[in-house]
Amino acid sequence: MTSTTWTFARQQQRLVVNERDAAGGFRLIISCDEAPKSYSFPTASARSRFKSDMEAFLLKTGWTFLDFSPDRRRGRDRRGFPRMEERRRWWTDGVKEMKKVVWGG
Numbered sequence: 001m002t003s004t005t006w007t008f009a010r011q012q013q014r015l016v017v018n019e020r021d022a023a024g025g026f027r028l029i030i031s032c033d034e035a036p037k038s039y040s041f042p043t044a045s046a047r048s049r050f051k052s053d054m055e056a057f058l059l060k061t062g063w064t065f066l067d068f069s070p071d072r073r074r075g076r077d078r079r080g081f082p083r084m085e086e087r088r089r090w091w092t093d094g095v096k097e098m099k100k101v102v103w104g105g
Contacts, residue, residue, distance in 0.1 A: 007067040008058050015063065017051070 006017040018029040026047040028039045041047035059065070 005067075005069045006055075006065070008063040009066050010061075010063045014066075015058070017054070019047070019051070 004019045008015040013033060016031045020027045020029065022040060026041045026044060028047065028051065030037050030039070039050065041050065
């Protein structure tokens, strides 16, 4: 059984969307200040459509995305680690020669 969780926040509120595989389909369990609500979907595409619409609605109404779990990245976080050699495309960093175009004469 696969389970993933998205967490959103607005001021002091937290909204948690838990996605689970269910027998014969998929289930979203949404928890906020009230009792959790459960929604069942027969297909992954129906669930994805609902989840996408819900996320757009939350973001438009002042909610902010906070967290996703499980974190599927493996290994060290490279963002804070300096590069040993520069891997950028050096040939695009040079000064571009501009052509002067003279019209009419």
